[in-house]
Amino acid sequence: MTNKKTPHLTTQAVRVGLCSDKQHRALVPPIYLSATYALPGLNQKGEYDYSRTTNPTRNTLGRAIAELEHGHTGIITNTGMSAVLLVCQLLNPDDTVVIPHDCYGGTYRLFTHLAARGLFQLDIVDQNDAHALSRALSSAENRPKLVWIETPSNPLLRIYDIAAIAKQAKAAGALVAVDNTFLSPILQQPLGLGADIVVHSCTKFINGHSDVVAGAVVVREQAIGETLSWWANCLGVTGSAMDSYWVMRSLRTLPARLRCHQENTEQIVEFLSHHPAIKTLYYPGLTTHPQHALAKTQQLGFGSLVSFELVGDEAARQRFSEALQIFTLAQSLGGVESLINHPASMTHAAMPDDAKITAGISPALWRLSIGIEHPDDLINDLRNALATVAP
Numbered sequence: 001m002t003n004k005k006t007p008h009l010t011t012q013a014v015r016v017g018l019c020s021d022k023q024h025r026a027l028v029p030p031i032y033l034s035a036t037y038a039l040p041g042l043n044q045k046g047e048y049d050y051s052r053t054t055n056p057t058r059n060t061l062g063r064a065i066a067e068l069e070h071g072h073t074g075i076i077t078n079t080g081m082s083a084v085l086l087v088c089q090l091l092n093p094d095d096t097v098v099i100p101h102d103c104y105g106g107t108y109r110l111f112t113h114l115a116a117r118g119l120f121q122l123d124i125v126d127q128n129d130a131h132a133l134s135r136a137l138s139s140a141e142n143r144p145k146l147v148w149i150e151t152p153s154n155p156l157l158r159i160y161d162i163a164a165i166a167k168q169a170k171a172a173g174a175l176v177a178v179d180n181t182f183l184s185p186i187l188q189q190p191l192g193l194g195a196d197i198v199v200h201s202c203t204k205f206i207n208g209h210s211d212v213v214a215g216a217v218v219v220r221e222q223a224i225g226e227t228l229s230w231w232a233n234c235l236g237v238t239g240s241a242m243d244s245y246w247v248m249r250s251l252r253t254l255p256a257r258l259r260c261h262q263e264n265t266e267q268i269v270e271f272l273s274h275h276p277a278i279k280t281l282y283y284p285g286l287t288t289h290p291q292h293a294l295a296k297t298q299q300l301g302f303g304s305l306v307s308f309e310l311v312g313d314e315a316a317r318q319r320f321s322e323a324l325q326i327f328t329l330a331q332s333l334g335g336v337e338s339l340i341n342h343p344a345s346m347t348h349a350a351m352p353d354d355a356k357i358t359a360g361i362s363p364a365l366w367r368l369s370i371g372i373e374h375p376d377d378l379i380n381d382l383r384n385a386l387a388t389v390a391p
């Protein structure tokens with residue numbers, strides 16, 4: 001009797017598409033850059049015809065991410081935002097989409113501006129407020145079609161209960177989409193918790209080297225996959241073969257990178273939690289985090305994003321950011337290099353001031369994306385910079 005088990009996610013990620021080349025038995029799957037494909041003959045269809053529609057390299061990556069997320073179809077898009085835009089194609093003008101009050105700045109901007117043009121109705125709620133959510137889902141004039149979840153949230157790392165929200169959404173007949181960018185399929189599996197759709201900015205952890213901008217949509221059901229694949233081709237938002245190749249290369253090290261990211265993060269959180277310059281520390285791995293217990297059951301790890309409020313004023317913030325030598329002040333997250341972000345003026349600048357206040361984004365707030373450098377160097381860097389604020 002053979003002992004054939006489904007391989008672990010780590011094994012699946014490492015071995016994406018290996019040994020699939022029939023022509024030369026290349027270990028690594030070749031990249032197909034061709035824009036077009038010769039048809040077998042007049043009125044005959046080939047497997048591929050035009051690369052906006054389908055491309056072997058992009059398809060391999062789409063299948064790989066779909067497998068890791070345990071979904072049916074994976075569609076690779078040219079940015080994370082076009083992945084969000086693609087999901088919006090499921091909405092008609094009468095349909096309501098319920099989004100969180102603290103979602104990614106670009107997602108907030110896209111949903112609010114498309115809704116302002118009448119493409120769909122929008123309800124912005126605190127999804128940890130069960131009453132607010134059920135009000136949004138049961139409102140008579142609303143036709144709730146989609147609930148958008150981001151967990152952990154950006155930048156405060158609030159945790160939302162995917163299974164509980166999905167249950168409420170299902171009862172109201174709405175689909176559930178989860179932006180899984182912050183954890184990747186290695187640390188969170190939304191489809192298994194009842195979501196219908198998973199969205200990624202592959203720019204972040206999945207590519208992980210800050211050199212590609214790309215996105216992905218994974219769906220559980222074939223029918224939705226067909227609709228969204230049709231729209232991806234129609235809109236022209238599919239990813240390039242070259243980008244798909246790089247993302248596939250990076251996917252092989254995703255589990256190993258995440259292990260290192262998380263080990264470093266644990267040490268840094270421990271250091272920050274005792275520092276007098278830190279007013280409030282946000283990390284789901286802290287037992288004091290309000291949804292720590294939920295994070296423990298819902299996630300397979302606490303991730304490598306940490307936020308904190310710094311004591312002091314604008315001058316202290318200037319001193320702090322100028323003193324950092326390793327952490328780079330930059331947009332984005334999830335790369336091998338450590339970055340620091342000031343949400344109010346950077347990632348969330350597109351949010352109106354009152355929405356920032358509702359989302360809890362004050363000028364004192366900073367977000368770290370912990371990379372895979374040596375943890376001692378990272379801690380030293382923070383120690384030196386924090387000393388300019390409070391010794």
Ligand SMILES: *Cc1c(COP(=O)(O)O)cnc(C)c1O
Pocket residue numbers: 079080081082104106107150154179181182200201202203204213214215
């Ligand atoms: C970056 C990001 C996006 C947008 O992705 P791009 O690749 O920058 O277009 C969407 N959601 C989250 C959570 C993100 O961090």
